[in-house]
Amino acid sequence: MSVVTQASPAAADQAAPAREWRPPSYWPFVIPALVVVLAVIIFPWVFTIWMSLQEWKVGSPTVFVGLANYLRLPTDPRFVEAVGHTLSYTALSVLLPLVFGTLAAVVFHQKFAARGFLRGIFIMPMMATPVAIALVWTMMFHPQLGVLNYLLSLVGLPPQLWVFNPTTVIPSLVLVETWQWTPLVMLIVLGGLAAIPTEPYESAQIDGANFWQVFRFITLPLIMPFLFIAGMIRMIDAVKSFDIIFAITQGGPGSASETINVYLYSVAFVYYDLGYGSAIAVVFFLLIVALAALLLYLRKRLLWTSQLGSEA
């Protein structure tokens, strides 16, 4: 790819059949985007890494401090706590949408009237402006006037403090996240269901399998790859979740719902400690990559053991 031959394109077009001369001449199409990507994606990355090695506060001179910002992370209780919040928030925000999204996909895979329209309604939560949604959820969470406590009272449950109590704030935010992102899992799994051949179902019907058996032994194994993709995407988005948490609780009460991303915002743009903020950004990115690698590893392990199981 590195060698760009300057053969006269017109002559080459006449002579060679399609494939050989293709690579070089498509470069002009890519260059404008390459410039943009270099400017707004690659440059910020390189600059962030460099900044993370500096003592860099807005308004004071910068000093090179090596890895000091990184060494500060494990001794910063707020950061350690934020990592814990992020992990529990992420675990719940991956699992719940996976379960509900799969169920919803099984239903949307059936044929019924106005399916397209209803699917459009169903995906509205994930397309709607997060801040606008967060605002309405905040009102619904209100302990005295909120509609959620009223709904609880209808089924005889005691009122909750929702996002105003340190122990229930993360589950409450996960409720919003699940409501918002279950549709994405549904869409991915629905794509998987559409790709399943009909033969296994026909033979299962002949064998007299019931609905649950069909789901457990045919559908579920066949949509596993799609569930994995959905889980991966969900993980990446849940770790980075910002709008909903920030708009509803700003990380509170106290710091009970402060995730890494919210803490990063405070460090960089409230305390203007840009060097330390950059170090958090780098570690945060590495954490996401590590989680993604862990999921990939788990999938390999699972595939391997299930293959072993079927061979034995």
Add this chain to the structure above:
Amino acid sequence: MNPRYILGRIGLWLSVFVIVSPAILFFLWMASLSLKFEIDNASYPPVFFPEHIAWKNYADVFASNRFLTYFTNSLVVTGCATALAMLVGVPAGYGIARMAAHKSAIVILIARITPGLSYLIPLFLLFQWLGLLGTLVPQIIIHLVVTVPIVIWIMIGYFETTPLELEEAALIDGATRWQVFRHVALPIARPGLAVAFILAVIFSWNNFVFGIVLAGRETRTLPVAVYNMISFDQLSWGPLAAAALIVTAPVLLLTVMAQRQIVAGLTAGAVKGG
């Protein structure tokens, strides 16, 4: 029409109802909040259909002169960021698809994984240094972080599926690469263009995190303006809910009208901004 079939149908519709209701009920409640006077919004048990409808809430939102500024800001930022992304992203998607340069997708993957805030720190400094912070330019540029990867990603997928035969025929007839792209490839990929455009618009319009850092008082986009209403100006729910609904209404309309394209784009790329 045996009883078993009918029972199955009833079961299906019941499950459809259960699945769709959280979305429907939420947005209906949002509409209800936005159309009630304070007295109804503060009543317990909650009122769903008020006796008097408070159209005034909407009038209030539009009447505040800032709201129109913020609306224009959102239009300019989303419009420019989407247009620029289409301008550079569509040819790039074409080039990458034709070169089969699949490794370049790694950059897009990194962009997809990176938290939006980590772009903000270096770009914030850069914009400050360039003296651009009082204008909309920083927000337009940083929204490219969201829109460009979406457009490239979706267009790669579309151009990979469009037939090569026509393009090769045009080349043999003496067309330049640019002419082939402009008159052969682009018209065929029109559905893909629509998908990329719609998703770029939605994710740019919805973006919040870039705005809270980069926007000043005059350069707020709508999501930032609504957030500031929560924290400072407004304590009454009616106008707040009205503002929230106005901000997200264009997106919701687009979602229901173009659900086919959106579903196609999301399942193909599973992209999301920020």
